[in-house]
Amino acid sequence: MKMVQEEIIRKGPWTEQEDFNLVCFVGLFGDRRWDFIAKVSGLNRTGKSCRLRWVNYLHPGLKRGKMTPQEERLVLELHSKWGNRWSRIARKLPGRTDNEIKNYWRTHMRKKAQEKKRAASPSSSSSHCSSSSNITSTEGGASFYDTGGLEIKASSGAKKTGGDHQEQEDEKKRDQKEYSLDDIWKDINLPEVNSIEPVYNGYSEEACNIISCPLMASPAPWEYCPDSLWKMDEEESKMFLPTTSDQFLSCFEYGKASLTG
DNA sequence: AAGCTCACCAACCGCACATCT
DNA sequence: CAGATGTGCGGTTGGTGAGCT
Incomplete structure:
Protein backbone atom coordinates (compact mmCIF):
# COMPACT_ATOMS: atom_id res chain seq x y z
CA MET A 1 0.00 0.00 0.00
CA LYS A 63 -39.25 1.12 9.43
CA ARG A 64 -38.56 2.19 12.96
CA GLY A 65 -40.05 1.47 16.29
CA LYS A 66 -41.02 -1.66 18.07
CA MET A 67 -41.19 -4.98 16.37
CA THR A 68 -44.75 -6.02 15.77
CA PRO A 69 -45.87 -9.41 17.07
CA GLN A 70 -46.05 -10.51 13.47
CA GLU A 71 -42.47 -9.53 12.91
CA GLU A 72 -41.40 -11.16 16.12
CA ARG A 73 -42.92 -14.43 15.06
CA LEU A 74 -41.35 -14.18 11.66
CA VAL A 75 -37.94 -13.47 13.08
CA LEU A 76 -38.17 -16.41 15.39
CA GLU A 77 -39.43 -18.71 12.72
CA LEU A 78 -36.81 -17.63 10.22
CA HIS A 79 -34.08 -17.86 12.74
CA SER A 80 -35.10 -21.38 13.53
CA LYS A 81 -34.70 -22.14 9.86
CA TRP A 82 -31.67 -20.13 8.95
CA GLY A 83 -29.85 -19.48 12.16
CA ASN A 84 -27.88 -16.26 12.42
CA ARG A 85 -28.29 -15.30 8.81
CA TRP A 86 -29.46 -11.88 9.82
CA SER A 87 -29.28 -10.26 6.46
CA ARG A 88 -31.33 -12.99 4.94
CA ILE A 89 -33.89 -12.76 7.67
CA ALA A 90 -33.95 -9.01 7.25
CA ARG A 91 -34.86 -9.42 3.61
CA LYS A 92 -38.10 -11.01 4.70
CA LEU A 93 -38.91 -8.08 6.92
CA PRO A 94 -39.21 -4.99 4.83
CA GLY A 95 -37.93 -1.95 6.57
CA ARG A 96 -35.94 -3.87 9.13
CA THR A 97 -32.19 -4.15 9.03
CA ASP A 98 -30.05 -7.10 9.87
CA ASN A 99 -28.51 -5.09 12.66
CA GLU A 100 -31.89 -4.31 14.10
CA ILE A 101 -33.00 -7.91 13.98
CA LYS A 102 -29.74 -9.05 15.41
CA ASN A 103 -30.05 -6.65 18.29
CA TYR A 104 -33.64 -7.60 18.81
CA TRP A 105 -32.78 -11.25 18.91
CA ARG A 106 -29.91 -10.65 21.22
CA THR A 107 -31.93 -8.83 23.83
CA HIS A 108 -35.27 -10.53 23.58
CA MET A 109 -34.03 -14.03 23.23
CA ARG A 110 -31.67 -13.58 26.09
CA LYS A 111 -34.58 -12.44 28.18
CA LYS A 112 -36.71 -15.38 27.14
CA ALA A 113 -33.86 -17.77 27.65
CA GLN A 114 -33.25 -16.41 31.10
CA GLU A 115 -36.89 -16.67 31.96
CA LYS A 116 -36.94 -20.18 30.67
CA LYS A 117 -33.85 -21.06 32.58
CA ARG A 118 -35.27 -19.63 35.72
CA ALA A 119 -38.47 -21.55 35.27
CA ALA A 120 -36.63 -24.77 34.60
CA SER A 121 -33.83 -24.55 37.13
CA PRO A 122 -35.69 -25.08 40.43
CA SER A 123 -36.94 -28.49 39.41
CA SER A 124 -33.65 -29.10 37.62
CA SER A 125 -35.03 -31.78 35.40
CA SER A 126 -31.86 -32.82 33.64
CA SER A 127 -33.60 -34.51 30.76
CA HIS A 128 -35.60 -31.42 30.05
CA CYS A 129 -32.53 -29.32 29.69
CA SER A 130 -31.31 -31.18 26.69
CA SER A 131 -33.69 -29.60 24.25
CA SER A 132 -32.91 -26.06 25.18
CA SER A 133 -29.35 -26.55 26.16
CA ASN A 134 -28.02 -24.40 23.39
CA ILE A 135 -29.61 -21.25 24.49
CA THR A 136 -28.66 -21.59 28.08
CA SER A 137 -25.22 -22.97 27.72
CA THR A 138 -23.24 -19.89 26.97
CA GLU A 139 -20.62 -21.19 29.32
CA GLY A 140 -20.34 -24.10 26.94
CA GLY A 141 -18.76 -21.88 24.36
CA ALA A 142 -21.62 -20.89 22.11
CA SER A 143 -22.95 -17.44 22.50
CA PHE A 144 -26.54 -17.33 23.57
CA TYR A 145 -27.84 -16.30 20.22
CA ASP A 146 -25.93 -18.94 18.42
CA THR A 147 -28.92 -21.04 18.99
CA GLY A 148 -30.52 -21.59 15.70
CA GLY A 149 -29.34 -23.00 12.46
CA LEU A 150 -27.13 -25.83 13.39
CA GLU A 151 -25.73 -25.78 9.94
CA ILE A 152 -24.27 -22.45 10.70
CA LYS A 153 -21.49 -24.03 12.59
CA ALA A 154 -21.18 -26.95 10.27
CA SER A 155 -20.79 -24.59 7.37
CA SER A 156 -19.06 -21.76 9.08
CA GLY A 157 -16.69 -21.61 6.17
CA ALA A 158 -19.55 -20.98 3.82
CA LYS A 159 -20.38 -17.73 5.44
CA LYS A 160 -21.80 -16.46 2.26
CA THR A 161 -23.57 -18.66 -0.16
CA GLY A 162 -23.50 -18.00 -3.81
CA GLY A 163 -26.26 -16.28 -5.71
CA ASP A 164 -29.89 -16.04 -4.78
CA HIS A 165 -30.82 -19.14 -6.70
CA GLN A 166 -28.12 -21.00 -4.88
CA GLU A 167 -29.49 -19.62 -1.67
CA GLN A 168 -32.93 -20.86 -2.50
CA GLU A 169 -31.58 -24.30 -3.13
CA ASP A 170 -29.81 -24.15 0.16
CA GLU A 171 -32.96 -22.99 1.82
CA LYS A 172 -34.85 -25.98 0.55
CA LYS A 173 -32.22 -28.26 1.92
CA ARG A 174 -32.09 -26.42 5.16
CA ASP A 175 -35.84 -26.51 5.53
CA GLN A 176 -35.67 -30.24 5.69
CA LYS A 177 -33.32 -30.15 8.62
CA GLU A 178 -34.20 -29.73 12.21
CA TYR A 179 -32.67 -27.17 14.43
CA SER A 180 -32.29 -26.86 18.09
CA LEU A 181 -34.03 -23.56 18.15
CA ASP A 182 -37.18 -25.30 17.14
CA ASP A 183 -37.17 -26.85 20.51
CA ILE A 184 -36.39 -23.59 22.14
CA TRP A 185 -39.11 -21.92 20.25
CA LYS A 186 -41.55 -24.58 21.27
CA ASP A 187 -40.58 -23.78 24.80
CA ILE A 188 -41.33 -20.18 24.20
CA ASN A 189 -44.73 -21.15 22.84
CA LEU A 190 -44.49 -19.94 19.34
CA PRO A 191 -47.92 -19.65 17.79
CA GLU A 192 -48.26 -21.51 14.56
CA VAL A 193 -46.55 -19.86 11.68
CA ASN A 194 -47.59 -21.69 8.61
CA SER A 195 -45.77 -19.95 5.93
CA ILE A 196 -42.93 -17.57 5.64
CA GLU A 197 -44.14 -14.40 4.08
CA PRO A 198 -42.73 -10.97 4.18
CA VAL A 199 -44.60 -8.93 6.70
CA TYR A 200 -46.37 -6.85 4.14
CA ASN A 201 -49.83 -7.49 5.44
CA GLY A 202 -50.96 -4.47 7.25
CA TYR A 203 -47.50 -3.07 7.45
CA SER A 204 -46.43 -2.35 3.95
CA GLU A 205 -48.10 0.99 3.87
CA GLU A 206 -46.74 1.81 7.23
CA ALA A 207 -43.35 0.80 6.06
CA CYS A 208 -43.57 3.06 3.09
CA ASN A 209 -45.09 5.91 4.95
CA ILE A 210 -41.87 6.87 6.48
CA ILE A 211 -43.11 10.24 7.54
CA SER A 212 -45.34 8.51 10.01
C1' DA B 1 -30.62 11.77 45.39
C1' DA B 2 -27.03 8.62 44.16
C1' DG B 3 -25.40 4.40 42.56
C1' DC B 4 -26.29 0.21 40.11
C1' DT B 5 -28.18 -2.86 36.68
C1' DC B 6 -30.17 -3.88 32.53
C1' DA B 7 -32.01 -3.21 27.91
C1' DC B 8 -31.42 -1.12 23.79
C1' DC B 9 -29.11 0.57 19.88
C1' DA B 10 -25.41 2.44 16.99
C1' DA B 11 -21.20 1.52 15.31
C1' DC B 12 -16.80 -0.94 14.68
C1' DC B 13 -14.06 -5.03 13.43
C1' DG B 14 -12.60 -9.02 10.99
C1' DC B 15 -13.53 -12.20 7.58
C1' DA B 16 -15.19 -13.88 3.21
C1' DC B 17 -17.04 -13.24 -1.20
C1' DA B 18 -17.53 -10.39 -5.54
C1' DT B 19 -15.77 -7.55 -8.86
C1' DC B 20 -12.28 -5.11 -11.16
C1' DT B 21 -7.76 -4.49 -13.35
C1' DC C 1 -5.46 -15.98 -13.87
C1' DA C 2 -3.81 -13.56 -9.85
C1' DG C 3 -3.75 -9.75 -7.01
C1' DA C 4 -6.08 -5.58 -5.52
C1' DT C 5 -10.03 -3.37 -4.18
C1' DG C 6 -14.80 -3.00 -2.89
C1' DT C 7 -18.74 -4.75 -0.59
C1' DG C 8 -21.61 -7.53 2.49
C1' DC C 9 -22.20 -10.13 6.55
C1' DG C 10 -22.01 -11.74 11.27
C1' DG C 11 -20.04 -10.97 15.73
C1' DT C 12 -18.92 -7.89 19.23
C1' DT C 13 -18.44 -3.73 21.90
C1' DG C 14 -19.41 0.70 23.97
C1' DG C 15 -22.56 4.47 25.08
C1' DT C 16 -26.83 5.88 26.96
C1' DG C 17 -31.14 6.12 29.20
C1' DA C 18 -34.72 3.98 32.08
C1' DG C 19 -35.88 1.52 35.99
C1' DC C 20 -34.68 -0.25 40.42
C1' DT C 21 -32.57 -0.36 45.06
Missing part, protein backbone atom coordinates in the same frame (compact mmCIF):
# COMPACT_ATOMS: atom_id res chain seq x y z
CA LYS A 2 1.62 3.18 -1.12
CA MET A 3 -1.30 5.42 -0.57
CA VAL A 4 -0.87 5.97 3.08
CA GLN A 5 -3.79 7.93 4.24
CA GLU A 6 -2.72 10.25 6.97
CA GLU A 7 -6.10 11.82 7.27
CA ILE A 8 -7.77 11.03 10.50
CA ILE A 9 -10.66 8.70 9.97
CA ARG A 10 -13.61 9.76 11.99
CA LYS A 11 -15.29 7.21 14.18
CA GLY A 12 -18.16 7.15 16.56
CA PRO A 13 -21.60 8.63 16.34
CA TRP A 14 -22.66 10.46 13.26
CA THR A 15 -23.66 14.08 13.35
CA GLU A 16 -26.66 15.49 11.57
CA GLN A 17 -24.40 17.26 9.15
CA GLU A 18 -22.60 14.06 8.32
CA ASP A 19 -25.89 12.32 7.80
CA PHE A 20 -27.02 15.04 5.52
CA ASN A 21 -23.85 14.97 3.51
CA LEU A 22 -23.99 11.23 3.19
CA VAL A 23 -27.56 11.30 1.99
CA CYS A 24 -26.66 13.92 -0.53
CA PHE A 25 -23.81 11.93 -1.94
CA VAL A 26 -25.71 8.70 -1.98
CA GLY A 27 -28.33 10.57 -3.93
CA LEU A 28 -25.66 11.71 -6.31
CA PHE A 29 -23.68 8.55 -6.76
CA GLY A 30 -25.93 5.75 -5.64
CA ASP A 31 -25.49 3.34 -2.81
CA ARG A 32 -22.83 1.12 -4.22
CA ARG A 33 -19.51 2.92 -4.37
CA TRP A 34 -19.03 3.45 -0.70
CA ASP A 35 -15.34 3.96 -0.75
CA PHE A 36 -15.75 6.51 -3.46
CA ILE A 37 -18.56 8.25 -1.62
CA ALA A 38 -16.52 8.27 1.55
CA LYS A 39 -13.66 10.00 -0.23
CA VAL A 40 -15.65 12.40 -2.31
CA SER A 41 -17.98 13.48 0.47
CA GLY A 42 -15.15 14.64 2.62
CA LEU A 43 -16.70 12.89 5.59
CA ASN A 44 -13.42 11.36 6.71
CA ARG A 45 -15.24 8.13 7.28
CA THR A 46 -14.52 4.75 5.82
CA GLY A 47 -16.67 3.42 3.05
CA LYS A 48 -17.80 0.70 5.34
CA SER A 49 -18.87 3.18 7.93
CA CYS A 50 -20.82 5.15 5.34
CA ARG A 51 -22.52 2.06 4.08
CA LEU A 52 -23.46 0.97 7.55
CA ARG A 53 -24.87 4.34 8.41
CA TRP A 54 -26.92 4.37 5.26
CA VAL A 55 -28.16 0.83 5.53
CA ASN A 56 -28.98 0.92 9.20
CA TYR A 57 -30.18 4.42 9.69
CA LEU A 58 -30.54 6.67 6.71
CA HIS A 59 -32.12 4.41 4.15
CA PRO A 60 -35.52 5.87 3.32
CA GLY A 61 -37.41 2.61 3.50
CA LEU A 62 -36.49 1.85 7.03
CA CYS A 213 -42.50 6.71 11.64
CA PRO A 214 -41.88 7.89 15.16
CA LEU A 215 -38.26 8.47 14.59
CA MET A 216 -38.94 10.52 11.54
CA ALA A 217 -40.68 13.17 13.54
CA SER A 218 -38.37 15.86 12.32
CA PRO A 219 -38.56 15.76 8.58
CA ALA A 220 -35.28 15.43 6.79
CA PRO A 221 -34.87 15.80 3.07
CA TRP A 222 -34.40 12.15 2.38
CA GLU A 223 -37.73 11.32 3.91
CA TYR A 224 -39.50 12.70 0.96
CA CYS A 225 -37.80 10.52 -1.57
CA PRO A 226 -38.07 6.86 -0.75
CA ASP A 227 -36.13 5.63 -3.73
CA SER A 228 -33.73 8.33 -4.47
CA LEU A 229 -33.20 11.94 -3.89
CA TRP A 230 -33.72 12.44 -7.56
CA LYS A 231 -37.11 10.84 -7.63
CA MET A 232 -39.07 13.43 -5.72
CA ASP A 233 -42.01 14.97 -7.42
CA GLU A 234 -42.60 18.62 -7.71
CA GLU A 235 -44.55 18.97 -4.51
CA GLU A 236 -42.05 17.01 -2.54
CA SER A 237 -39.19 18.99 -3.91
CA LYS A 238 -40.95 22.14 -2.85
CA MET A 239 -41.08 20.79 0.65
CA PHE A 240 -37.48 19.88 0.48
CA LEU A 241 -35.74 22.61 -1.35
CA PRO A 242 -36.70 25.75 0.52
CA THR A 243 -34.94 24.68 3.66
CA THR A 244 -32.06 22.70 2.39
CA SER A 245 -31.31 23.56 -1.17
CA ASP A 246 -28.24 25.53 -0.27
CA GLN A 247 -26.77 22.68 1.62
CA PHE A 248 -27.74 20.21 -1.01
CA LEU A 249 -26.30 22.28 -3.77
CA SER A 250 -23.13 22.74 -1.86
CA CYS A 251 -22.90 18.99 -1.53
CA PHE A 252 -23.45 18.68 -5.21
CA GLU A 253 -20.85 21.27 -6.01
CA TYR A 254 -18.45 19.68 -3.60
CA GLY A 255 -18.94 16.32 -5.21
CA LYS A 256 -18.55 17.73 -8.66
CA ALA A 257 -15.42 19.54 -7.69
CA SER A 258 -14.02 16.42 -6.14
CA LEU A 259 -14.71 14.51 -9.29
CA THR A 260 -13.15 17.03 -11.61
CA GLY A 261 -10.27 17.64 -9.28
